Amino acid sequence: MSRLSILILLLIVLSFSSALSELCNPRDKQVLLKIKKELGNPTTLSSWLPTTDCCNNWVGVSCDTVTQTYRVHNLDLSDLNLPKPYSIPFSIGNIPYLEFLSITGTPNIIGTIPPTITKLTKLRNLYIKYTNVSGQIPRFLSQIKTLEFLDLSYNKLSGNLPAWLPSLPNLVGISFDGNRISGAIPDSFGYFPKSFVMLSLSRNRLTGKIPATLAKLDVKFVYLSKNMLEGDASLLFGSEKHTRHMYLGNNSFAFDLGKLGLSKTLEGLDLSHNRLYGTLPKGLTSLKDLYYLDVSYNNLCGKIPRGGKLQEFDASTYAHNKCLCGSPLPSCKRF
Template sequence: MKTSLVSILSLSLLIFLSLSSPSLSDRCNPQDKKVLLEIKAAFNNPYHLASWNPKTDCCDWYSLECDLNTSRVIALTIFSGNISGQIPAAVGDLPFLKNLEFHKLTNLTGTIPSAIAKLKNLQELTLSWTNLSGPVPTFLTQLTNLNFIDLSFNDLTGSIPPSLSQLTKLNAIHLDRNKLTGEIPESFGKFTGNVPDLYLSHNQLTGAVPKSLGNLNFTVLDFSRNKLVGDISFLFGTNKTIQIVNFSRNKFEFDLSKVKFPASLTSLDLNHNNITGTLPEGLTALNFQYLNVSYNRLCGQIPVGGKLQSFDMYSYFHNRCLCGSPLPACK
């Protein structure tokens, strides 16, 4: 009887404490919770964030993640929701954030707020498929832990900040599908840490690709659909490790027959340029998954062998005098 009474009293005490002390039932850091509710209010309390209820544990809310050990918010990932307005400055008040993502929010407007520069632990920044405008911010170079930047599919304008090359941990930079102008920074050939994949397509970039880029071993380069000019053959070579290249729909001019391609190359898109010469015999040794050299000024017979005949005529047509399978036979 005595034991039962003690058990009942202990259980009652635990229930009382759990009700009177949120810290026992709510893992969420109070300051993080306050900031998240400020972000929700700044977006006018959208239905997409309905789970952000101040009476519940914020670590259980949708669109975010807490660290299991510290219970601090480490990821804020809001996407595909009916959310309007600008990115609230309050996002900079989540000091443990490693991943910030606003994706496919077409009513998200304004510029990228400088408050993001306070997120010193940030590793991944994705602000894509929105209507964000203004420049690519130079303050991104203050976020020295960044390994991934995706600012694609926005309305960003201005030039690409040369200082992005100071970020030594970057694996990829996505600046494609914007309205960026100017030249590719010469500093992009001077990354001192990781050599990131560069996605710069569908902009209004001009000028020649800096020769400095030839000093690095890139894996992916996508400069397609810009207004770039000149010779880019220096980006290839047997000592390179590049795998995927898309230089299509620019104004590049060089002699393709003189180019030595690396064994690592699996995708090559050069369509709609002013490239001359013949297709090098060395292309037959490559394990191509994709190839397109159409709409250039190439001549001569398509080498026989490897994967070259596995592509249809549309990979080769509209050249000056290119011939041989899969095009009509040479005369």
């Protein structure tokens, strides 16, 4: 056998051996390459090559090595340098074992969320944020019963909050901050599953009062700042709840702050730029983990309770109220 024949045979063997050692499922690989093409072959995905293993060193791709199915289960399409505006590829729904999908930090992603995403029947975490995706939050997302966290923040979404969201049985949290969502918070939001810990709806155009049903919720993280909400938000509080963050600033809430029962686990509380009245609750002094507090720009009165961490915050925390006084503000003259 000639040297040339041996060399050719060796190359064939090496090529065959390489193909056998590839972990990536061929169907997943073809879908990923199609997604890359549908996004204009961005240089961010230059590692996605037909000749390489998608389970090894493809940016944003990871495969299931625990059960050794080696199916693609995580896909992170972040900060893509797209050459022009593109919609989310419809073929994204053809990765059947996907559990985590993130499309973030790419202003050139436009259009609406594709319905093919409902084919991802194992999807647990969906992040579409900091894009120019528009339209309403689609009802077909209610078909993905495996969803645990839904983050659609900082896009151009509009319409109302979907009343069907609490029907997702495994939902842990939602974040729709920084969109153009309008209307009232649905009554159904008081019936999220017990696993639910995060309600984040800041920087939208929400109006109306907090539904009475939300008094039933025991949510660790509540972010409703910078909307046009009004009325009594005291029902969100409770000494028996496990709230850690309560951010309600820049709304038109009006209630007696002094009558609040506060969660012992409270770490951050923003009630600034509202119409709150009464005194500061003495329960604030017993909050050992409180690191952020802002009650400025309200109608509060009376002496700031001494103790806990209340005197560690600067005067801006309490500024622009009706008649609050005491350290760190000037001393009280009448109280």
